[in-house]
Amino acid sequence: MNDSPLLAVRGLTKRFGGLVAVKDIGFDIRPGEILGLIGPNGSGKSTVMKLIMGIERPNAGSVKVDGVETAGWAPHRIARAGVGIVFQHSRPLHRQTVLEHIKLALLPDSLTKLAADPHVNQRARVIAERVGLSAVMHRHPATLPFADLRRMEMAKAIARDPRIVLIDEPFAGLTAAESAAFSELIRGFREEGRAVLLVDHNVKSLAALVDRVLAMYLGEHVAEGTADEVMRNETVRRVYLGGKLEVRERAPANGISRPVLLELEEVGVQYDKARALDGVNLHVGEGEFVSIVGLNGAGKTTLFNAISGLVPYQGGIRFGEQNLRGLSGAAIARAGIVQCPETRELFSDMTVRENLDLGGYHLADSVRADQLAWLFDLFPILKSRQSQAARTLSGGEQQMLAIARALMMQPKLLILDEPTLGLAPVILEHLSKALESMQKSTPITVLLGEQNVTFALPHADRVYVLEHARIIWEGTPLRFEREMGRGFLEALPSCPPHSVQARA
Ligand SMILES: Nc1ncnc2c1ncn2[C@@H]1O[C@H](COP(=O)(O)OP(=O)(O)OP(=O)(O)O)[C@@H](O)[C@H]1O
Ligand SMILES: [Mg+2]
Structure with a gap:
């Protein structure tokens, strides 16, 4: 391993008004090295990446790319110096196919005309294959599942051939299998001698991949070392990892003899050729907490969108005395169903x-x-x-x-679609406690969709498992642990802070 750092950061500081988002942060990354950057939500991780990339200008500090000071440069110049970033949120162009996106990334701005060049075409295909997009390279991003959009962002970064790669939350929203595929790609960067800065709240996947970890809190450096050392650090445990969420037995009265609030009968949804939901029967009692557990693409969001009146469906959906068929999304919201979508949809x-x-x-x-x-x-x-x-x-x-x-x-019925996406472990713990106190103090009914069983089980009265558009299992959380067993749990991503494994 070459010993001089490819990326050297010193005293990096960024203020937004009165807020110091990043304060005196420094680190080195050598070729073939992966540095993990962890910390609670808002601790400044993405800002560090934006400062290195030139998307934000630092108030103080130095960023050296292979010995050359780049702090304050414009992003395109920093990109040309060999730095690439994989953002958490993709903003694809709508008219270009996946392959065209990769081709655009392969060409410097002024050479866009050369996109027809057969060599460019060939390279773009090789990259699409490498990230696992070969089956969808002629499709438009709008039609792609979440994991493929993330792959496309990764492909664009690879196409620019950066020596330093900044990757912001690659594992968020991915299943364990998808995360493993991404980890493989990132390991490939190491073998190619690139320097990688990796941010993610999936501490298990991160720890398995990185050479070292740096932990931040409120913009400041709090710990640094091997993944093991940092995860054992007292401050890191307190402000970031938090405790473990446990499944406990609920009062037996829960779930039984409640009036039914929501009932789905033989609900099916068809998108083009794909059956997104097939003969789904389920019910949620008044005041009940029901979790729908399933991997990406199992149909959770489609199910929620059907209930919220956002997609056409076959079969019947009743809410209390009301038949929801034919009601607009707005009318359904007025009736008391509120969906907190995966995509957030804030007024930005x-x-x-x-x-x-x-x-x-x-x-x-x-x-x-x-x-x-x-x-x-x-x-x-x-x-x-x-x-x-x-x-x-x-x-x-x-x-x-x-x-x-x-x-x-x-709402009368709160639908939470993957609320854990992008949240630090300790915040999951807060949210989990909040849901618990809310259940005790208000008559709210909750329908939760999650891949993260660690979060989905503890508060649920009942659990449904959705797989390939169908409900394949129903029962209590404790029965889930017994019957679906470790195998199912391990197929799903979670952030169990107590079972972090360092890289061998
Ligand atoms: N343009 C801005 N104006 C004001 N505050 C900002 C701005 N950009 C970022 N911040 C604040 O700076 C802090 C650091 O944000 P940053 O996005 O770096 O956090 P993060 O560590 O990446 O968190 P997360 O894990 O939630 O993604 C946050 O509290 C954020 O609200
Ligand atoms: Mg961030």
């Missing part, structure tokens, strides 16, 4: 407070004030950031806002 130019107020506009003033106080207690960060534009929140902060806004609506 509005402030945190405006987003919350919009959620609670229909409530009486005193009720709204109480609800707001409760939510601020639940997510203190939202309280201190009331006047910040939603768009500038960190990934996890946006997720918290989306959940808070849904709760602000005080």
